[in-house]
Amino acid sequence: MRKTEILAYTAGIIDGEGHITILNKPDCRSRKVQVAVTNTNEWLCQWLKMQFGGRVYTWKPYQKHWKPAYRWILEFNKATDFLQLVLPYLNLKRAHAEIAIxxxxxxxxGKRTDNQKALDEADRILIAKLNKRGI
Structure with a gap:
């Protein structure tokens, strides 16, 4: 595949199976941009890792009859660098990507001003609303 085809294909994966969000880091004082794809096809997640870096985690099934799931994750600057590459090809998740970038x-x-903190929180809330399920 050519680079443009890979980016377009990957944007389709992100639109259909992906998740773009701003998460609180475990220390709860700062946040991080995260892009993730969860799928039962391990090859897909490993392919994304080979193409763009990141990590792949295995989720063990909760029920015996369920398949294991795999999750590819990019965070921080790697996530936004990736989003800038696929942004021209995104449809459903374009607004998510623009907010995250x-x-x-x-x-x-360094120390964040109150205004910067307010903008960060507004972006986090907005992207959470875009990610909300249901009506």
Whole structure:
């Protein structure tokens, strides 16, 4: 596949199976951009890792008759670098990607002002609303 075909194919995977979010890090004082794809096809997640880096985790099934699931994850700058590559090809998750990219571009080392914290929280809430299931 050519690079443009890989990016278009990957954007389709993100639109259909992917998740773009801004998560609280475990210390709860900071946040991170995360892109993830969860699927029962291990090959798909390993292929994404080979193409774009990141990590693949295995989720053991809760029920005996369920298949194991695999999750490919990119975080922080790697996630937003990836999103900038696939952004021209995204449809359903385009707004998610744009918010995540804008959020990460504002990130700088050092103490955050109250205004910056408010913008970060607004982006986190907005992307959470976009990710909400149901009506």
């Amino acid at each position: 804008a959020y990460q571009e504002r990130r700088v080392m």
